[in-house]
Amino acid sequence: MQALVIAAHGSHLNPDASDPTYAHADTVRETGAFDEVREAFWKEEPHFREVIRTLESDEVFVVPLFISEGYFTEQVIPRELRLEDWDPEKWESDGTDASQVTLEATDVGKTIHYCGPVGTHDAMTDVIVQRAESITEDPEVGEGFGLAVVGHGTERNENSAKAVEYHTERIREQDRFDEVKALFMDEEPEVDDVTDFFETDDIVVVPLFIADGYHTQEDIPEDVGLTEDYRLGWNVPAEVEGHRIWYAGAVGTEGLMADVILERAADAGADLGDAIERVRAATAVGTDEVRRETEPGTGAGD
Amino acid sequence: MTVAESADLEPLLAAAAEEGEVAFDGLRLERADDEYALETSETDRTGLDEAALRDALEPLEAYVSNWRYWQHEIGGDGTARRAFLRWCERAPIADAERIDHRSLDEPTLDVPERYDALADGIDREWGQLCITTRFVDVERPNGERVYDLWHVDDAGSDLADLEVYDDPRDARALATEDEDGRYRPLKTAPTLRSGWAFTGLSGRGLVDAVEFFYPATVANWHRELRDELDVDHWLETAERQSGIYDVIDELPREAVDWMAEACCVDSQCLRRREWQYEEGDELDVDGGDGPFPCREPCSLVVAAARKWTILESEEERTYELELTTTELNQLSALIDAVAEGRTDEIREADVHDGANRYRARYLRAKRFDDEGGIEATEQNSE
Ligand code: SF4
Numbered sequence: 001m002q003a004l005v006i007a008a009h010g011s012h013l014n015p016d017a018s019d020p021t022y023a024h025a026d027t028v029r030e031t032g033a034f035d036e037v038r039e040a041f042w043k044e045e046p047h048f049r050e051v052i053r054t055l056e057s058d059e060v061f062v063v064p065l066f067i068s069e070g071y072f073t074e075q076v077i078p079r080e081l082r083l084e085d086w087d088p089e090k091w092e093s094d095g096t097d098a099s100q101v102t103l104e105a106t107d108v109g110k111t112i113h114y115c116g117p118v119g120t121h122d123a124m125t126d127v128i129v130q131r132a133e134s135i136t137e138d139p140e141v142g143e144g145f146g147l148a149v150v151g152h153g154t155e156r157n158e159n160s161a162k163a164v165e166y167h168t169e170r171i172r173e174q175d176r177f178d179e180v181k182a183l184f185m186d187e188e189p190e191v192d193d194v195t196d197f198f199e200t201d202d203i204v205v206v207p208l209f210i211a212d213g214y215h216t217q218e219d220i221p222e223d224v225g226l227t228e229d230y231r232l233g234w235n236v237p238a239e240v241e242g243h244r245i246w247y248a249g250a251v252g253t254e255g256l257m258a259d260v261i262l263e264r265a266a267d268a269g270a271d272l273g274d275a276i277e278r279v280r281a282a283t284a285v286g287t288d289e290v291r292r293e294t295e296p297g298t299g300a301g302d
Numbered sequence: 303m304t305v306a307e308s309a310d311l312e313p314l315l316a317a318a319a320e321e322g323e324v325a326f327d328g329l330r331l332e333r334a335d336d337e338y339a340l341e342t343s344e345t346d347r348t349g350l351d352e353a354a355l356r357d358a359l360e361p362l363e364a365y366v367s368n369w370r371y372w373q374h375e376i377g378g379d380g381t382a383r384r385a386f387l388r389w390c391e392r393a394p395i396a397d398a399e400r401i402d403h404r405s406l407d408e409p410t411l412d413v414p415e416r417y418d419a420l421a422d423g424i425d426r427e428w429g430q431l432c433i434t435t436r437f438v439d440v441e442r443p444n445g446e447r448v449y450d451l452w453h454v455d456d457a458g459s460d461l462a463d464l465e466v467y468d469d470p471r472d473a474r475a476l477a478t479e480d481e482d483g484r485y486r487p488l489k490t491a492p493t494l495r496s497g498w499a500f501t502g503l504s505g506r507g508l509v510d511a512v513e514f515f516y517p518a519t520v521a522n523w524h525r526e527l528r529d530e531l532d533v534d535h536w537l538e539t540a541e542r543q544s545g546i547y548d549v550i551d552e553l554p555r556e557a558v559d560w561m562a563e564a565c566c567v568d569s570q571c572l573r574r575r576e577w578q579y580e581e582g583d584e585l586d587v588d589g590g591d592g593p594f595p596c597r598e599p600c601s602l603v604v605a606a607a608r609k610w611t612i613l614e615s616e617e618e619r620t621y622e623l624e625l626t627t628t629e630l631n632q633l634s635a636l637i638d639a640v641a642e643g644r645t646d647e648i649r650e651a652d653v654h655d656g657a658n659r660y661r662a663r664y665l666r667a668k669r670f671d672d673e674g675g676i677e678a679t680e681q682n683s684e
Contacts (some may be wrong), residue, residue: 015478041603045489046517053521056381075544107532143466
């Protein structure tokens with residue numbers, strides 16, 4: 001038997017923080033690829049601390065639903081899961097390369113395949129692009145469009161910027177969008193000045209965050225100038241200084257994220273059958289199953 | 303339904319042939335040299351050939367279908383899921399017999415007793431959940447059980463008055479907000495809203511739903527039943543923290559008691575707190591009465607502890623402020639009303655209650671300064 005645990009942050013204050021985790025877990029459940037699928041959280045229940053013992057499977061794949069390697073993936077999750085032999089060195093990563101390491105959870109005696117975070121997997125690049133497709137409702141979007149991938153910046157974790165730059169570079173190499181830029185909330189180049197960085201009339205802004213919350217629903221829309229006050233909402237697209245800004249909300253809410261979770265588990269040796277293909281088909285833009293947090297033309301904040 | 307019709311007999315005979323003996327829930331069937339020995343609390347037969355065995359099993363259909371339900375349908379020997387489902391119908395639980403556990407206060411039932419009771423449904427309470435185990439087919443029971451789940455407050459309600467669900471995942475949404483639409487970050491807070499029911503769940507579906515309502519409670523209960531609960535006391539948990547929670551191991555010993563009283567008593571959390579200050583140093587506060595244990599401080603308590611650690615590191619000072627006796631009493635009434643979550647219940651015109659909103663506004667208008675703080679002068683401590 002094999003189980004999947006999706007390890008996410010969650011919130012004591014805001015129920016929306018766990019929505020993407022539940023949504024992607026359900027997508028994976030529906031593939032039937034795992035005997036058990038469990039959500040686990042730092043701030044909600046089941047807590048990281050208790051989740052493994054709720055499983056009957058002996059092989060457990062743990063995929064952190066986090067954007068970057070850093071404090072949570074290197075310290076908190078392995079410690080709380082009681083992965084005694086864990087050492088960040090075992091990932092042999094310089095910030096974006098973590099794949100997986102196999103360990104024992106000492107309180108339950110199960111084999112844990114501890115995977116790198118979803119945010120740094122190559123498949124995440126496709127999710128960012130798909131976010132652009134779903135927000136513009138155009139599966140071909142690219143020509144005449146600029147794409148801004150937005151990260152938090154260096155606060156506490158330099159790897160978070162690395163992840164943003166990594167995907168930006170990969171999308172740039174695809175030659176699909178006229179321009180692709182990495183922008184940040186807390187460091188240069190700043191998302192406040194988004195229109196300065198693009199020549200194209202249309203700019204898709206995709207925040208590389210797992211869940212919608214304060215940053216993606218309040219800070220960024222106001223900083224970018226989509227709205228005076230996030231409570232009033234904003235249009236998609238919104239006119240800002242002669243550009244049309246297509247603002248997407250957190251990329252982590254995109255249905256295709258479930259694919260990245262599966263890819264992480266597959267890289268760690270999970271037996272998935274055709275689950276990956278099925279999830280890709282089910283979450284592609286234009287199919288009914290796609291989950292969209294923000295419908296074009298409506299303000300996400302209203 | 304007769305044994306011959308029930309299709310349960312062939313697997314039982316096959317199991318006896320393969321293993322030489324089947325012993326389960328009061329049924330013992332032994333096979334040696336094509337002869338069977340059969341034993342239950344009412345039966346003791348030996349030297350039966352197959353035809354005689356079939357006849358002998360005829361009145362024992364319950365034992366046969368019970369065996370099939372547990373061994374073939376539920377399976378999962380030694381798992382928490384199986385133990386929980388056994389508990390739901392008051393069947394004996396493997397490995398748990400030696401332990402005097404509060405969830406086992408009702409005597410277990412043997413197979414004939416259980417079959418009688420399952421026709422009406424057997425009820426169990428798990429926190430604010432009520433679980434009924436019953437036969438799918440009451441007229442002709444074939445051993446197949448299903449499980450219904452609802453809020454204990456709805457025990458007397460008509461199903462037609464409740465929202466009925468059958469997908470265990472719907473429990474997630476039901477557990478998210480309380481009756482007033484407030485988010486419930488602590489799933490075991492006694493604020494689960496009522497008005498819903500799950501009906502006809504399978505065994506696995508029931509356990510999934512219970513786990514969505516009260517995560518990890520089944521697993522930790524099962525560990526406790528086997529005397530294997532690994533408790534992490536306050537100090538261990540506090541010392542393990544990093545980042546901004548690194549400081550909480552400095553929370554004074556007595557403050558940990560106040561914290562447990564604030565957060566962990568039954569009125570706030572249905573988990574029974576088993577963690578103490580440290581091994582051999584018990585907290586004064588009662589841990590609660592629930593069937594499922596709390597094995598270490600939860601993330602909510604850890605987050606709040608940070609606040610209290612900072613508060614406790616401050617020096618105490620003496621202030622002088624002017625209040626009438628009634629106003630002083632009113633401060634106690636205000637704090638008590640907030641602490642008990644009673645503010646919503648205080649009626650608009652109930653000016654006898656110190657926590658009445660008009661009275662609170664009057665106190666603020668009279669005694670507070672322009673910054674919204676209470677007017678007080680710090681006394682020199684020399
Ligand atoms: S630490 Fe206290 S509040 Fe938290 S789950 Fe345990 S008993 Fe409940």
